[in-house]
Amino acid sequence: MEKKPVILAVDDDLQVLAAIDRDLRQEFRRDYRVLRANSGAEALATLRELQVRNESLALVVADQRMPEMEGVELLEQVRALFPQARRVLLTAYADTEAAIRAINHARLDYYLMKPWDPPQQLLYPTLHDLLSAWQATHQPRFQGIRLIGFQWSPLSHALKDFLAGYMVAFQWLDFEAQPEAAALLARVGLTTADLPVVVFEDGTALARPERAAVAEKMGLAIAATQELYDVVVIGAGPSGLAAAVYGASEGLKTLIIERESPGGQAGTSSRIENYLGFPTGLSGTELAHRAWAQAVRLGAEFLAPQEVTNLCVKDGYKVLTLSNGNEVRTRAVVLTTGVSYRTLEVPGIDQLTGAGVYYGAARTEARSCQEQDVYIVGGGNSAGQAAMYLATYARRVYILIRGESLAASMSAYLIEQIGRTPNIEILPHTQVAAVRGQDHLETVVISRNGEEEARPARALFVFIGARPSTEWVCEQVICDGRGYVLTGRDLVQDPRYASSWKRQREPYALETCIPGIFAAGDSRAGAMARVASAVGEGSMAIKFVHQYLDE
Template sequence: MKKPIILTVDDDPQVLASIARDLRQEFRRDYRILPVGSGPAALATLNELRVRAEPLALVLADQRMPEVEGVEVLAHARTLFPEAKRVLLTAYADTSAAIRAINAAQLDHYFLKPWDPPEQLLYPTLHDLLRSWQATYRPAFEGLRLIGFQWSPRSHELKDFLSGYLVAYQWLDFEKDAESSTLLTAQGLGADDLPVLLYADGQVATKPDKYDVARHLGLPTAAQQELYDVVIIGAGPAGLAAAVYGASEGLKTLLIEKQSFGGQAGSSSRIENYLGFPTGLSGADLAYRAWTQATRLGAELIAPQEVVALRVQDGYKVLTLKDQAEVRARAVILTTGVSYRTLDAPGLARLSGAGVYYGSARTEAHLCQDQPVYIIGGGNSAGQAAMFLSAYASRVYVVIRGASLEASMSTYLIEQLRQTPNIEVLSNTQVVEACGGQSLDAVVLQHDGQAPEKHPARALFVFIGAKPSTEWICDLALCDAKGYLLTGRDLVADPRYATHWKLSREPFLLETCVPGLFAAGDGRAGAMARVASAVGEGSMAIKFVHQYLSE
């Protein structure tokens, strides 16, 4: 954190050196002392400090200076830094000017020369003024800043990415935060360059993609070795568990994730039925703990990075990454999970990322402050999002097509929804249209047997089920009609698939039709869509990897 500045101005070099020396002697521990040798230079310095968003605590200016007098410097400081304390240094003959300056520049104090001894005539008053300034001072944010339009899908994507990796950042809405225009102007940028990332090291990126951001933040995106015992594709609960157990059991382990750690569970605002956490925890917290644990045990994690192809060559699994780099593995575990299904209704595709969101309740909750919001879906993800948003929104409507939540949502969540006064479940209802210009402002609902009705809405969050993220692998590994990976007994029990298994032994429980290629978690046929189940399967997959490698 930068120290606040005390600016002192005097055109007499000896006086300037003397006052700067006394100020440093008393205040250098908590403040930067900046001496300036003329009035014009002081005005230029104030302008520069403003552009750089430097914290200015106090200005001490001599009155009698050629070209620009001290009162003019203080008046300019008041315009640029209204909270900074303003002090005039003057001779006895100029006390009338100092008195006039109390009104003209809203002077906080004036000192007569000489101020010796400073312990009696200078420091006590300055300490009082600086304490008063500190009482209202709020240090400027010095980390990563993201400037964009609130209703921009690209801005939403970056916010989601940064939040997914627990990267602290400050969001500035170009249309509402005056500071954003100042920061952009200082960089020679404008609205056409948005979204813009201002890094803590001073570098600037316009319209960046997540891969550029990851590289700048130092996230590992390339494998360090050419051959691994096991490569895990997908860092949801199943993949993270596999990485933890693989590394802890001595396997050379690589985990690859194309989005952010935690998968769909990582975006959950609250998980309350996971063993060992009686008060619950967020999906992001669970993912971060698992990520840290896997790394500590020796697993290598790269993200964001995507596997675009997989082939078997000389008994090894060869993975081709999005940047065309290749990684070889003796065994692979597919924990690619599932992705949210999109809703096919007028207006939703156009407003996606601009009021319509798929599983992004945490990053966009603030825009729902005291506004009505709608959630589509009756699963646990929808219930957790409703509970989280109820702390922000004036009212949360949970829209379901069925008659009740009992068949699809955990009982504890249903009870929480019932006990939250600003949550209402709309059963036998569908969203048939999303309305708005640049952003969502209303939804059209249709209850069974009734005419459609339009209702105001600030945001619409969609949780209508999921589809497996397996389209890239189904040419190599067998999938069922819905795209879920077939494993174990499913490969030999059904005559349609039996010919695809070529070995004399039966496939291991989580093994696909490709020996040494395993599947775990929500993308596997027959898996139960629960965090604990995914963690169990990911851990169990490592046992079968050991058995495969020992053949």
């Protein structure tokens, strides 16, 4: 909700100021916030603070005779800062001629005589008329985080994705395209060398911030509160969120640690239409935050964005080392680290990543593709969902696939939707040969049947398979040749790994080679890459955690 618009009263006579403040509050406090200042300098400081906080100013009532700055001079400056605000001069009878000149030359809205008693006759009717006129043309100001940056800055893109991943409402201000971006940057005392800049609702600003600093300012937890947990879940994708919900609901002291934003790869999906119980579909972000809120309500604790860099076993407890050097102790661990998109290895890709080349849906960039051509590499469900979403903005969406059709890699319902969307075109037997551009993507070079063709492009979205995010843990637990974590009978049936299991019982179905450490979701060997199966595995993992803790 927008904060109440402000009415500002200014007078150097503290007794008069108290009287006007009292009368304004009595009549207008229901719909407006009444502030006061006892000098022109104090009033200007207040107005500049309102600007930085992006609050609305409806009316200024200022006394004419003030030392250092007369009321007319102050109200002229108010017009420069808040052009739409109504400006009223408060004057004595002897100054009426000056007040009339001010209305003609300084374009004041009105002047009022002192004293204004009774206010019901001499004050309120005039101010009500002025405020009604202001309300008729008032455009509510955005309330929340504002992000100033350059459209083609990879760091700006990363911050946009981070804020969107946590479903934080924010206003994007492109420094090169929106004049208010430069004005806001000047008001917070920073320069273009500091971009991107995050300006918070309280007016404070962070220049080129790390995600952890933004997260702390947003109120996210950055340190564990318990000395020992029953279970720590590493990764907040669908499987990790399910494990957190079931662990917390069953009374376990549960901590979930996420290095980026909740939802994992599924969280970037613009639309998930085949998840049980949502017949009209929902976005991956929405699903993730429903689960996040559910887990928190049930008592789970979250650390984000925090990254686990090491895992070891000491005296039977699992000790996790975080990237900031802190340690977390727990009795059991559930690895739900998920997967990340494979990188596209073509000339020019490194320089343009985050500046027109994006991995995943990058929904924050969709509006910048208005009436432009965009390209998608990949034929899986994530690529199909992104194509449908981008088609509502882009002039044309091209899906590049190596094979003949999408039938082998994409769900039938998505193929049917794409077929009915006139501005989506599938290019079979096609690969990206190179990407080109100065500071941002300008051209995609495609190769079709051995022939190369350069095409103008606003954006390239890459969905070319995934790799497990397990590089940090494969030295502790056994992974297969591709980096996926081996669990359960896969450990004891393969003679290469049978000696790694030291207990008399067989490992539980989702247990790794280390008792009490479990794996679930897409980073587990043999897992099915679907949201529903990931949720199921995360839920099952808590059952096995209970069995382990009861030993």
